Amino acid sequence: MPRSIHRIAASGAALLFGAAALTACGANDDSSGGDSADGGGDSKVIALLLPESKTTRYEAFDKPLFEDAVANLCSDCEVVYYNADQDEAKQTQQVDTAISEGASVVVLDPVNGAGAGGMVQSAQDSGASVIAYDRFIAEADYYMSFDNETVGKMQAEALVEAMGDKGSILMLNGAPSDPNAAQFKAGAHGVLDESNVKILEEYDNPDWSPENAQTFVTDQLSKYDASEINGVYAANDGQAGGVVAALTGGGVAADALPPITGQDAEVAAIQRILAGQQAMTIYKPIPIEAETAAEVAVALANGDDVPNPTETGIDQTDYEGVPSYIFTPIVVTKDNVADTIIADGFYSADDICTGEYAKACEAAGIS
Ligand code: GAL
Numbered sequence: 001m002p003r004s005i006h007r008i009a010a011s012g013a014a015l016l017f018g019a020a021a022l023t024a025c026g027a028n029d030d031s032s033g034g035d036s037a038d039g040g041g042d043s044k045v046i047a048l049l050l051p052e053s054k055t056t057r058y059e060a061f062d063k064p065l066f067e068d069a070v071a072n073l074c075s076d077c078e079v080v081y082y083n084a085d086q087d088e089a090k091q092t093q094q095v096d097t098a099i100s101e102g103a104s105v106v107v108l109d110p111v112n113g114a115g116a117g118g119m120v121q122s123a124q125d126s127g128a129s130v131i132a133y134d135r136f137i138a139e140a141d142y143y144m145s146f147d148n149e150t151v152g153k154m155q156a157e158a159l160v161e162a163m164g165d166k167g168s169i170l171m172l173n174g175a176p177s178d179p180n181a182a183q184f185k186a187g188a189h190g191v192l193d194e195s196n197v198k199i200l201e202e203y204d205n206p207d208w209s210p211e212n213a214q215t216f217v218t219d220q221l222s223k224y225d226a227s228e229i230n231g232v233y234a235a236n237d238g239q240a241g242g243v244v245a246a247l248t249g250g251g252v253a254a255d256a257l258p259p260i261t262g263q264d265a266e267v268a269a270i271q272r273i274l275a276g277q278q279a280m281t282i283y284k285p286i287p288i289e290a291e292t293a294a295e296v297a298v299a300l301a302n303g304d305d306v307p308n309p310t311e312t313g314i315d316q317t318d319y320e321g322v323p324s325y326i327f328t329p330i331v332v333t334k335d336n337v338a339d340t341i342i343a344d345g346f347y348s349a350d351d352i353c354t355g356e357y358a359k360a361c362e363a364a365g366i367s
Helices: 002-009 014-026 057-073 089-098 119-125 148-162 179-192 210-220 237-249 267-274 285-302 338-341 354-364
Strands: 043-049 077-083 102-110 129-133 142-146 168-173 200-202 231-234 282-283 316-319 324-329 328-333
Touching: 002 200, 043 089, 057 077, 057 285, 057 324, 077 089, 089 102, 089 119, 102 119, 102 285, 119 129, 119 210, 129 285, 142 148, 142 285, 148 210, 148 231, 148 282, 148 285, 168 210, 168 237, 179 354, 200 210, 210 237, 231 237, 237 267, 237 316, 267 282, 328 338
Parallel strands: 043 077, 043 102, 102 129, 129 142, 142 324, 168 200, 168 231
Antiparallel strands: 282 328, 316 324
16 A cells, blocks of 8 residues: 555545545556455455564464454454564565465564665555554554553653652663664663663663673672662563572572563563562553454455444554554552453463462462
8 A cells, every 4th residue: 555645644634635645546456456345256355463572462463363353354354373482584484475375464573663664665565454463563564562661661660669759770671673672772761861770781672681680680689789689670570580599599589679661561470469479560461452453454364444432442543654553551559450450351360379478479469
């Protein structure tokens, strides 16, 4: 879909966006060579490509929720799925494979957002539409994610509050290749730089991995006494786990850990939060992101209007000129696990309250 139409949509009313969407759907007609239900009845192929599998959300939630939502919306749509395992070159090959399999819609969560333009162009040249999923791609036809700068702001505000706005921290950011990481970092610095909290050292983890986070913090313990580390900003739960392993491995008692932040509401993080070993996480209700992606993808595959904000109940905005769906993140601490994570059915009490965490669950009113 020509970018210029997006720019009209960016400044125009929803009606214009609808028109732009109809034009986008033209990209899927037979003239583009894309599959069509009007043709030989072949299934319509939708490709889902996710960036890595160390962060549990992708295989546990994003993939199954997207596949189920597509199946519920479109009986003759087929989802082809790929996980890049944090390998940019591998993801490029996966996009080429998806195109060769006839994908008319590519839902792409890029390992490297800034470097994804070539993949998007290849898909669009084949007649496919591209949805940038969770991480921004400037060349995409649509973008959806959570309000990532607010994620960073929420994390930093919770940390500064837990520390009583004093003391020193280590700061572990996400992968520089991940556009979300830059937004989390900007949001967090917007708070930290205005606080009385001092950043001892800052680290941009090249692959988000818990292992890299653990190594970084272990290295800091050779420079700083553990008592000088009064808090840790960890951009996601995977890294928070690495931080806890390094600190306890370095002699800090599990019940004397400094406040540590996180993101993604992973099971292990919720358990740490209930046990007092992590201060908070950010819960991003994956269902709304995966199901909205499925709605938009199926509409494009069927050549229908892309759902408008009133239908999806989401404030549709334009992020850097790309029609976007931006969702609201939620701060989770010991006090609201029951009212968010459990109440939403994101996890059950059985998922969380295993073994040593049973008592912590009881204390938090989770049964
Ligand atoms: C970000 C994503 C986070 C987390 C992180 C690690 O892009 O928004 O939720 O998953 O990647 O992969």
